[in-house]
Amino acid sequence: MNMTGKNCIVTGAASGIGRAIAEKYVSDGANVCIADLKLEAAQRVAEELTAMGPGRAMAVEMDVTDEDAVNAGVARTVETLGGVDVLVSNAGIQIVHRIEDFPYAEWKKLLAIHLDGAFLTTKACLPHMYKQGSGTVIYMGSVHSKEASPLKSAYVTAKHGLLGLARTLAKEGGPKGVRSHVICPGFVKTPLVEKQIPEQAKDLGISEDEVVSRVMLGQTVDTEFTTVEDIANLAWVFAAFPTNALTGQSLVASHGWYMN
Numbered sequence: 001m002n003m004t005g006k007n008c009i010v011t012g013a014a015s016g017i018g019r020a021i022a023e024k025y026v027s028d029g030a031n032v033c034i035a036d037l038k039l040e041a042a043q044r045v046a047e048e049l050t051a052m053g054p055g056r057a058m059a060v061e062m063d064v065t066d067e068d069a070v071n072a073g074v075a076r077t078v079e080t081l082g083g084v085d086v087l088v089s090n091a092g093i094q095i096v097h098r099i100e101d102f103p104y105a106e107w108k109k110l111l112a113i114h115l116d117g118a119f120l121t122t123k124a125c126l127p128h129m130y131k132q133g134s135g136t137v138i139y140m141g142s143v144h145s146k147e148a149s150p151l152k153s154a155y156v157t158a159k160h161g162l163l164g165l166a167r168t169l170a171k172e173g174g175p176k177g178v179r180s181h182v183i184c185p186g187f188v189k190t191p192l193v194e195k196q197i198p199e200q201a202k203d204l205g206i207s208e209d210e211v212v213s214r215v216m217l218g219q220t221v222d223t224e225f226t227t228v229e230d231i232a233n234l235a236w237v238f239a240a241f242p243t244n245a246l247t248g249q250s251l252v253a254s255h256g257w258y259m260n
């Protein structure tokens with residue numbers, strides 16, 4: 001199995017997990033579009049990855065909640081790279097509040113980035129995948145696709161929702177050679193998680209160390225964070241796997257926090 005010559009779009013790849021996935025793909029010979037809200041950061045990543053090779057990377061500015069921006073970004077990727085074989089719908093944010101305090105606008109913003117973003121990017125890529133009779137869509141879920149935690153109602157709702165989209169796509173896309181999966185990481189130390197540590201300490205009335213050791217890693221088997229490389233390796237397996245034997249799956253990587 002390898003990624004040589006595969007054309008990929010990774011959303012939210014200017015940072016964190018998405019960046020690591022793009023790097024893994026390029027290092028195995030794939031061409032990757034770094035699609036992110038933050039154009040300059042995306043361009044920097046694209047330059048770094050192209051310099052590293054052997055694949056190459058390009059950048060597009062894309063707000064995954066904006067249908068026109070998504071369609072334009074996918075069209076430019078197909079034009080530049082020659083097609084799209086793999087979509088990793090990864091862009092995401094976290095907002096934490098108790099349900100009774102959750103501002104409706106923030107609820108809608110989070111759901112739009114995770115769910116509308118997954119839908120719109122999938123919708124834009126599918127005609128290209130169906131035309132060539134192959135493709136893989138990987139959604140960035142979370143242990144919160146399977147479990148709940150206090151303060152994370154919007155995130156837990158969105159991440160559970162991605163399982164439904166992935167399973168539906170597996171059924172619709174299977175006869176046309178298109179597969180779909182959900183990767184479900186435990187806590188990975190990226191800017192998204194760094195931001196939550198002081199916020200949760202304040203909301204829960206505990207120290208930041210306790211947030212890490214009890215709330216985030218308390219249920220792991222070894223009190224360790226999952227790494228961006230762990231998730232990039234899984235994203236490589238799903239993208240490189242050659243047949244429909246593997247479709248409609250959700251795989252948890254969380255140091256045993258969640259087992260199924």
Ligand code: NAD
Nearest residue numbers: 012015016017037063064090091092142185187188190192
């Ligand atoms: P991150 O903050 O490091 O990166 C997120 C990226 O998404 C950023 O580059 C940001 O600019 C981009 N982004 C945000 N809104 C966007 C939008 N509307 N359109 C396009 N790009 C947008 O975060 P991360 O930890 O790497 O998270 C990536 C994904 O992994 C998210 O879906 C997140 O929910 C998921 N996840 C993260 C963890 C974790 O512990 N870090 C665990 C499970 C799942």
